[in-house]
Amino acid sequence: MKKVEIAVGIIRAQDGQIFITQRGENSHLAGFWEFPGGKIESDETPFMTLQRELAEEIDIHIHQAKFLKTIEYQYSDRFIIIHAYLVDEWDGEPFAKEGQPSRWVDEDELNADDFPDANRTLIEMLKNQEKVI
Numbered sequence: 001m002k003k004v005e006i007a008v009g010i011i012r013a014q015d016g017q018i019f020i021t022q023r024g025e026n027s028h029l030a031g032f033w034e035f036p037g038g039k040i041e042s043d044e045t046p047f048m049t050l051q052r053e054l055a056e057e058i059d060i061h062i063h064q065a066k067f068l069k070t071i072e073y074q075y076s077d078r079f080i081i082i083h084a085y086l087v088d089e090w091d092g093e094p095f096a097k098e099g100q101p102s103r104w105v106d107e108d109e110l111n112a113d114d115f116p117d118a119n120r121t122l123i124e125m126l127k128n129q130e131k132v133i
Protein backbone atom coordinates (compact mmCIF):
# COMPACT_ATOMS: atom_id res chain seq x y z
CA MET A 1 0.00 0.00 0.00
CA LYS A 2 1.33 3.41 -0.99
CA LYS A 3 1.94 5.81 1.89
CA VAL A 4 1.69 9.56 1.19
CA GLU A 5 2.61 12.23 3.73
CA ILE A 6 1.66 15.80 2.94
CA ALA A 7 1.53 19.30 4.45
CA VAL A 8 -1.40 21.63 3.69
CA GLY A 9 -2.23 25.23 4.55
CA ILE A 10 -5.55 26.68 5.62
CA ILE A 11 -5.04 30.15 4.22
CA ARG A 12 -7.29 32.41 6.28
CA ALA A 13 -7.66 36.14 5.62
CA GLN A 14 -8.56 38.68 8.26
CA ASP A 15 -12.22 38.61 7.24
CA GLY A 16 -12.30 34.87 8.00
CA GLN A 17 -12.39 33.67 4.40
CA ILE A 18 -10.31 30.67 3.38
CA PHE A 19 -8.55 30.19 0.04
CA ILE A 20 -9.15 26.80 -1.57
CA THR A 21 -8.28 25.26 -4.91
CA GLN A 22 -9.81 22.50 -6.98
CA ARG A 23 -7.86 19.36 -7.82
CA GLY A 24 -7.07 19.07 -11.49
CA GLU A 25 -8.43 16.58 -13.96
CA ASN A 26 -6.45 13.35 -14.00
CA SER A 27 -5.17 13.80 -10.45
CA HIS A 28 -6.03 11.59 -7.48
CA LEU A 29 -9.49 12.71 -6.29
CA ALA A 30 -9.94 15.00 -9.29
CA GLY A 31 -12.62 17.69 -8.96
CA PHE A 32 -12.60 17.80 -5.18
CA TRP A 33 -11.64 21.05 -3.48
CA GLU A 34 -8.51 21.03 -1.33
CA PHE A 35 -6.27 23.02 0.89
CA PRO A 36 -3.14 23.94 -1.05
CA GLY A 37 -0.16 21.77 -0.24
CA GLY A 38 1.58 18.62 -1.29
CA LYS A 39 3.98 15.82 -0.62
CA ILE A 40 6.84 16.00 1.85
CA GLU A 41 10.18 15.34 0.20
CA SER A 42 12.82 13.30 1.96
CA ASP A 43 14.96 16.13 3.31
CA GLU A 44 12.08 18.35 4.41
CA THR A 45 10.24 19.09 7.61
CA PRO A 46 6.46 19.49 7.14
CA PHE A 47 6.79 23.25 7.58
CA MET A 48 9.46 23.43 4.86
CA THR A 49 7.10 21.53 2.55
CA LEU A 50 4.31 23.95 3.37
CA GLN A 51 6.51 26.93 2.50
CA ARG A 52 7.64 25.35 -0.76
CA GLU A 53 4.21 24.13 -1.88
CA LEU A 54 2.44 27.42 -1.15
CA ALA A 55 5.08 29.26 -3.18
CA GLU A 56 4.82 26.75 -6.04
CA GLU A 57 1.05 26.37 -6.13
CA ILE A 58 -0.41 29.72 -5.07
CA ASP A 59 2.52 32.15 -5.10
CA ILE A 60 2.52 33.20 -1.45
CA HIS A 61 5.47 33.27 0.92
CA ILE A 62 5.11 32.46 4.58
CA HIS A 63 7.44 32.93 7.51
CA GLN A 64 5.27 31.22 10.08
CA ALA A 65 2.17 29.10 10.43
CA LYS A 66 0.32 27.52 13.30
CA PHE A 67 0.35 23.73 13.37
CA LEU A 68 -3.23 22.52 13.85
CA LYS A 69 -3.54 18.79 13.50
CA THR A 70 -2.21 15.64 11.87
CA ILE A 71 -4.78 13.42 10.20
CA GLU A 72 -4.29 9.84 9.09
CA TYR A 73 -6.68 8.36 6.58
CA GLN A 74 -6.89 5.12 4.64
CA TYR A 75 -8.07 5.49 1.03
CA SER A 76 -8.68 2.33 -0.99
CA ASP A 77 -5.33 2.74 -2.77
CA ARG A 78 -3.17 4.72 -0.34
CA PHE A 79 -2.62 5.62 3.28
CA ILE A 80 -2.38 9.36 3.78
CA ILE A 81 -0.95 11.50 6.55
CA ILE A 82 -1.89 15.19 6.43
CA HIS A 83 -0.13 17.82 8.55
CA ALA A 84 -2.49 20.81 8.57
CA TYR A 85 -1.38 24.36 9.36
CA LEU A 86 -3.28 27.60 9.82
CA VAL A 87 -1.72 30.35 7.73
CA ASP A 88 -2.96 33.83 8.60
CA GLU A 89 0.05 35.90 7.59
CA TRP A 90 1.76 35.81 4.23
CA ASP A 91 3.41 37.89 1.55
CA GLY A 92 1.77 38.11 -1.87
CA GLU A 93 -1.74 37.54 -3.19
CA PRO A 94 -2.79 33.89 -3.53
CA PHE A 95 -3.76 32.64 -6.96
CA ALA A 96 -3.74 29.21 -8.56
CA LYS A 97 -0.52 29.26 -10.56
CA GLU A 98 -1.31 26.01 -12.31
CA GLY A 99 -4.59 27.46 -13.63
CA GLN A 100 -7.00 25.34 -11.63
CA PRO A 101 -10.18 26.91 -10.20
CA SER A 102 -9.79 28.62 -6.84
CA ARG A 103 -11.99 30.64 -4.51
CA TRP A 104 -12.33 32.30 -1.16
CA VAL A 105 -14.98 30.74 1.06
CA ASP A 106 -16.36 31.65 4.48
CA GLU A 107 -15.11 29.26 7.11
CA ASP A 108 -18.71 28.59 8.15
CA GLU A 109 -19.62 27.65 4.59
CA LEU A 110 -16.93 25.06 4.05
CA ASN A 111 -18.69 21.91 2.89
CA ALA A 112 -16.91 18.69 3.82
CA ASP A 113 -18.63 16.91 0.91
CA ASP A 114 -16.65 19.08 -1.53
CA PHE A 115 -13.33 17.84 -0.09
CA PRO A 116 -11.61 14.46 -0.03
CA ASP A 117 -12.84 12.19 2.76
CA ALA A 118 -9.56 12.59 4.63
CA ASN A 119 -10.37 16.26 5.20
CA ARG A 120 -13.65 15.72 7.03
CA THR A 121 -12.41 15.89 10.62
CA LEU A 122 -10.30 18.93 9.84
CA ILE A 123 -13.24 20.79 8.31
CA GLU A 124 -15.49 19.88 11.21
CA MET A 125 -12.84 21.22 13.56
CA LEU A 126 -12.65 24.52 11.67
CA LYS A 127 -16.42 24.91 11.57
CA ASN A 128 -16.91 24.01 15.20
CA GLN A 129 -14.27 26.57 16.09
CA GLU A 130 -12.65 24.45 18.75
CA LYS A 131 -11.15 27.67 19.89
CA VAL A 132 -7.52 26.87 19.72
CA ILE A 133 -7.49 29.00 16.58
Ligand SMILES: Nc1nc2c([nH]c(=O)n2[C@@H]2O[C@H](COP(=O)(O)OP(=O)(O)OP(=O)(O)O)[C@@H](O)[C@H]2O)c(=O)[nH]1
Residues within 6 Å of the ligand: 004, 006, 008, 027, 028, 029, 033, 034, 035, 036, 037, 038, 039, 080, 082, 116, 117, 118, 119
Ligand atom coordinates in the same frame (compact mmCIF):
# COMPACT_ATOMS: atom_id res chain seq x y z
N1 LIG B 1 -2.99 19.13 -1.39
C1 LIG B 1 -3.92 18.42 -0.79
N2 LIG B 1 -3.94 17.07 -0.98
C2 LIG B 1 -4.91 16.37 -0.35
C3 LIG B 1 -5.87 17.01 0.50
N3 LIG B 1 -6.70 16.04 1.01
C4 LIG B 1 -6.28 14.86 0.50
O1 LIG B 1 -6.78 13.76 0.73
N4 LIG B 1 -5.18 15.04 -0.32
C5 LIG B 1 -4.46 13.99 -1.02
O2 LIG B 1 -3.10 14.12 -0.76
C6 LIG B 1 -2.32 13.54 -1.79
C7 LIG B 1 -1.11 14.37 -2.13
O3 LIG B 1 -1.50 15.64 -2.56
P1 LIG B 1 -0.67 16.39 -3.71
O4 LIG B 1 -1.19 17.79 -3.74
O5 LIG B 1 0.78 16.19 -3.57
O6 LIG B 1 -1.15 15.54 -4.93
P2 LIG B 1 -0.54 15.33 -6.38
O7 LIG B 1 -1.66 15.64 -7.30
O8 LIG B 1 0.76 16.04 -6.52
O9 LIG B 1 -0.25 13.77 -6.33
P3 LIG B 1 -0.15 12.67 -7.49
O10 LIG B 1 -0.24 13.39 -8.79
O11 LIG B 1 1.17 11.98 -7.25
O12 LIG B 1 -1.32 11.74 -7.20
C8 LIG B 1 -3.26 13.32 -2.95
O13 LIG B 1 -3.54 11.93 -3.00
C9 LIG B 1 -4.51 14.09 -2.54
O14 LIG B 1 -5.69 13.51 -3.05
C10 LIG B 1 -5.84 18.42 0.67
O15 LIG B 1 -6.64 19.05 1.37
N5 LIG B 1 -4.84 19.07 0.00
Ligand SMILES: [Mg+2]
Residues within 6 Å of the ligand: 036, 037, 038, 039, 057
Ligand atom coordinates in the same frame (compact mmCIF):
# COMPACT_ATOMS: atom_id res chain seq x y z
MG1 LIG C 1 -0.53 19.62 -4.43
